[in-house]
Each structure stands twice: as C-alpha cells, then as structure tokens.
Amino acid sequence: xxxxxxxxxxxxxxxxxxxxxxxxxxxxxxxxxxxxxxxxxxxxxxxxxxxxxxxxxxxxxxxxxxxxxxxxxxxxxxxxxxxxxxxxxxxxxxxxxxxxxxxxxxxxxxxxxxxxxxxxxxxx
Amino acid sequence: xxxxxxxxxxxxxxxxxxxxxxxxxxxxxxxxxxxxxxxxxxxxxxxxxxxxxxxxxxxxxxxxxxxxxxxxxxxxxxxxxxxxxxxxxxxxxxxxxxxxxxxxxxxxxxxxxxxxxxxxxxxxxxxxxxxxxxxxxxxxxxxxxxxxxxxxxxxxxxxxxxxxxxxxxxxxxxxxxxxxxxxxxxxxxxxxxxxxxxxxxxxxxxxxxxxxxxxxxxxxxxxxxxxxxxxxxxxxxxxxxxxxxxxxxxxxxxxxxxxxxxxxxxxxxxxxxxxxxxxxxxxxxxxx
Numbered sequence: 498x499x500x501x502x503x504x505x506x507x508x509x510x511x512x513x514x515x516x517x518x519x520x521x522x523x524x525x526x527x528x529x530x531x532x533x534x535x536x537x538x539x540x541x542x543x544x545x546x547x548x549x550x551x552x553x554x555x556x557x558x559x560x561x562x563x564x565x566x567x568x569x570x571x572x573x574x575x576x577x578x579x580x581x582x583x584x585x586x587x588x589x590x591x592x593x594x595x596x597x598x599x600x601x602x603x604x605x606x607x608x609x610x611x612x613x614x615x616x617x618x619x620x621x
Numbered sequence: 622x623x624x625x626x627x628x629x630x631x632x633x634x635x636x637x638x639x640x641x642x643x644x645x646x647x648x649x650x651x652x653x654x655x656x657x658x659x660x661x662x663x664x665x666x667x668x669x670x671x672x673x674x675x676x677x678x679x680x681x682x683x684x685x686x687x688x689x690x691x692x693x694x695x696x697x698x699x700x701x702x703x704x705x706x707x708x709x710x711x712x713x714x715x716x717x718x719x720x721x722x723x724x725x726x727x728x729x730x731x732x733x734x735x736x737x738x739x740x741x742x743x744x745x746x747x748x749x750x751x752x753x754x755x756x757x758x759x760x761x762x763x764x765x766x767x768x769x770x771x772x773x774x775x776x777x778x779x780x781x782x783x784x785x786x787x788x789x790x791x792x793x794x795x796x797x798x799x800x801x802x803x804x805x806x807x808x809x810x811x812x813x814x815x816x817x818x819x820x821x822x823x824x825x826x827x828x829x830x831x832x833x834x835x836x837x838x839x840x841x842x843x844x845x846x847x848x849x850x851x852x853x854x855x856x857x858x859x860x861x862x863x864x865x866x867x868x869x870x871x872x873x874x875x876x877x878x879x880x881x882x883x884x885x886x887x888x889x890x891x892x893x894x895x896x897x898x899x900x901x902x903x904x905x906x907x908x909x
Contacts, residue, residue, distance in 0.1 A: 522800075557807065558776035559860035560853075590856060593863035 501582045502551040510538075511548045523555050543573035550582070562586065623721070625816050626667040626809075628880070629887035630906035637880040639699060643685045644676075645669045647701030650690065651711030654703055655749065656742025660711075661691070663718035663739055666905070667813065670884055672710050675793050678802065680875035681706050706793070709753065712746035713789070716754055719743040720761050728830060756792060760785030773836035775857055779814040786810025797873075805868030812861040812889060819854070820896045822846065843899055851897070858893050865889075 506515050517523055517531040531552050538545055550565035566583040573579065628641060649664045651672075676683050681704060687697040701707065719739040725732035747754045763781035772778050790806035791798040818825075818832050822843040825832035834854070840846040847854065865885050874881070895903070 553776070556776075556780075557804075557860075557864060558774070558780075559863075560857045561774050561776045563856065587856070590859045590863050593859065593866050 501585050502554055505548075505551055507544050507548055510544065511535075514548055514552075518551055518555060528552060528556055543569040543576065543579065546572065547579055547582070554586075559586065559590065623665045623667050623718075624902065625813060625820075625889075625892050626670045626884065627888045627892055627905050628884050629891050632887050633883050634879060637883060640683070640685070640880055641669070641673065643699045643701040644673050644683065646690060646698065647683075647703060647707055648672050648711060648714065650700065651703045651707035652714055652742070653691075653711070655708040655712040656715040656739075656745050658691070659738045660715040660718075660742030663715055663742075665714055665718070668710055668714040668717070670881075671713075672707060673884075674881050675706060675710070675790075677874050677876050677878060677881060678794060678872060679706065679797055682876075709750055709793070712742075712750050713753060713757070715739055715742040716746050716757050720757060724761075724765075753789075753792060756785065756788050760788070768831040771831060771836060773833060775815055775818070775833040775837065778818070778831075778833035779811045782814035783807045783811035786813075799871065801868050801871030803868075804864050805872060808861045808864035808868060809885075812858070812865070812893075815858065815861065816893060816896055819843070847897055847899075855897070862890060 502518065505518065506512075511534075514531045514534050517527045517534075523531070535545065535549055535552060546565045546569040550562045550569065553559070553562035553565060563583065563586055566579055566586065569576070569579040570583065628637075630638075633641075645664070645666075648669050649661050652661050652664060675681075684702040684704075685699045686702055688700045689695075689697050690700065703711075719736065719742070722732040722736040722739065726736065743754075760781050763784070767778055767781050784807065786809055787803050787807040790802050794802055819834055821830075822832060822834055824830070826835050826841075834846060838846050838850050840849060869882075869885065
C-alpha cells in the first residue's frame with residue numbers, strides 16, 4: 498500500500514508524533530511512544546483523529562485507521578486531506594480483494610493461456 | 622481456533638493434494654515422535670499448512686515415502702518423512718491444543734478430561750523446545766489480558782494472536798525471516814483469530830464470553846450483523862488478505878508454491894465467505 502501518511506504533518510501541534518512516524522517505517526518502540534504522546538492530548542479534534550489514524554496505519558490496524566479517518570471527516574467535512582487518505586485506503590484494500598477473489602466453481606485457471614484449448618484439440 | 626485454514630479443493634491440482642496429504646500424515650508422525658502417541662489426536666489442518674509453508678520458505682526439502690501408519694496398517698501410503706522441522710511443528714501443534722483446552726477449562730469449565738491426552742506431550746515439548754513453548758505461553762497471556770480489557774476493536778483484540786504467529790515465524794525461519802514474512806504471518810494469525818470470533822458470534826453472545834464483534838456492533842445475531850454492517854466486517858477481513866498478498870509478494874519460496882497460494886488466495890477467502898453466510902463447516906474434499 499502506498500504510504501498514505503508519508504511525510505505527514507499537522508503544524509506545530511503534532512510535530513513530535515510525526516517525527517516518530519516519518520522517515521523509515523516506525524518500529525514498535527516508536528509507535529508506543531507516538532501513542533503515548535497522542536493519549537496525552539486533551540483536545541481530540543479532527544486532526545487528532547487523523548494523526549491517530551496514521552499511528553493505526555503503521556500498527557497495521559487498518560480497520561481502526563478507517564474508523565478514525567471517517568471520524569475526522571465527520572468533524573471536519575471540508576478537509577480534503579482526510580478524504581484523500583480514506584479513499585486511498587479503501588481503494589487499495591478493495592483492489593487486493595478483487596485480485597484475490599476465488600474463481601467461481603468449475604472455472605479452471607491453472608494452465609497457461611491457450612493450454613486447455615491445445616489439450617482439448619489434441620484429445621479430440 | 623482450529624480448522625479454518627483449508628485448501629480450495631475445486632482449484633487444487635492432484636499433485637498438491639497428494640503433497641498436502643503426505644504433509645498431514647507426516648505431521649501426525651512428527652507429533653508422535655516429539656510428544657508421544659496420545660497427542661496425535663490433536664492433529665490440525667492449521668499446523669499442517671504451517672508445515673507446508675515453512676518447509677518451502679526455509680528450503681527444507683520434503684521427502685515423500687510409502688509408509689504404514691497407525692490408522693493405515695495394511696496399505697502403505699505416501700507420507701512426508703519426519704524431519705527436525707516437522708518434529709518441532711508437532712510439538713507446536715500439541716502446545717497450541719493444550720493451551721486451547723486450558724482456555725476452555727477457564728472459560729467454559731469444560732475440556733479437563735480431553736486435556737489429559739496432551740499433558741505428557743506438553744511437558745515433553747516444554748523440555749525439548751523451551752523457547753517455542755515460552756513464545757506461545759507469553760502470547761496466550763497477552764491474549765487473555767487483551768480480552769480482559771474488553772476492547773471493541775477487532776484489530777486490537779486480534780493483535781496478540783497475530784504477534785504470536787509473527788514471532789513463531791521468526792523462530793522457525795531464523796535468518797530467512799524478513800519484514801515480508803513478518804507481514805504474511807502476522808496477517809495469518811490475525812485472520813485465524815478473527816474468523817473464529819466471527820464464527821462464534823452467537824455462541825459468545827449467549828454465553829457472555831468476550832467477542833470483539835459483539836462489543837463493536839451489538840447485534841442479536843450474526844445474520845443481523847452481516848446485514849447491517851457486512852461491508853465493515855468485509856473490509857476488516859479484506860485488510861488481512863491485503864497484508865497476506867503483500868507479504869507473499871516479498872517472500873522467497875524455494876519450491877513450488879501452488880499449494881500455499883491455493884490455501885492463502887483461495888481457501889481462506891472461501892472459508893471467510895462460508896462464515897459470512899453462516900453456513901455449516903464442511904469437511905475438506907479429497908479424503909485425508
């Protein structure tokens with residue numbers, strides 16, 4: 498998945514959290530630290546939910562990430578950044594589902610293209 | 622917790638079915654060797670698949686030979702020869718069953734007599750594979766803690782089980798472990814926890830057991846849950862499939878990967894669909 502939160506920033510307020518999240522993929526320790534910083538914030542506004550969604554994303558809590566982004570949009574419907582992140586998350590997961598969807602019963606896709614036809618022709 | 626990791630028979634080639642059968646019987650023998658005869662009754666599909674996957678990623682060649690076994694005394698059948706990896710996986714199978722039954726005793730006050738069959742095997746595993754047993758024990762404690770906290774987030778509820786699978790993969794893969802294998806095994810562990818929780822929705826609701834779906838949605842039946850919040854639940858499972866696919870794309874497979882692809886890309890989504898519909902569990906086609 499393209500990193501939805503790559504080079505994320507929210508101005509002065511969450512500068513420490515983004516410092517932990519940006520750069521290389523954050524490890525467990527950095528995520529714990531970021532979570533602690535977020536837990537300490539009193540005003541849980543739209544931007545807070547957006548930053549929390551970023552932490553959830555890196556923890557691979559995509560379900561929680563989506564919930565947070567939806568909440569951020571509810572609190573600030575005009576913000577395009579939140580909408581773009583939610584759309585990207587949903588689109589990527591959906592495309593993986595389509596690609597991995599099991600074939601309908603009876604449809605065989607195990608051979609190389611044209612191979613079944615060639616077999617049938619040689620047998621008939 | 623067990624029995625959800627299955628292949629998709631319709632799309633399985635005969636050679637892969639033969640390999641799966643051989644691995645299944647091989648694991649059964651591996652359990653006997655590391656934990657004693659009694660523990661063989663705990664043989665699971667889930668650890669069989671783990672055996673298929675780990676043999677491939679660790680480049681451990683599987684030698685299939687015709688052998689007799691306890692259940693097939695007259696006619697010999699192809700069985701994967703027991704190697705060190707299979708023996709340790711046999712111990713893992715026993716330890717997981719032992720802890721599952723311990724959990725049942727604590728939760729539902731039943732399973733005590735069944736657990737007796739695995740006690741000796743558990744002790745033998747603990748002596749021979751202390752690190753392995755420690756991993757399972759630690760994460761079982763973490764899981765119990767997470768369930769006690771009664772989180773309504775399925776992501777958080779499944780995290781200890783997912784981390785257990787990830788840590789177990791690191792233990793078995795050693796230098797072959799990578800961020801991609803971490804991702805694949807984490808998602809597998811998460812899927813197993815979540816599918817079991819969704820399948821047990823009504824049972825847990827009735828018995829007032831912890832279930833993240835019950836707490837998150839509060840519907841009276843699973844059918845109602847799927848009708849009202851099906852899209853949400855489907856998204857959750859799709860994220861685990863997404864991580865499995867992404868993880869797999871970065872993993873080096875040393876042998877033919879058609880069997881593992883069949884299970885991960887087809888078997889697990891098919892089983893998820895079954896649980897979504899509330900259909901009864903089906904025995905795997907192709908007699909084992």
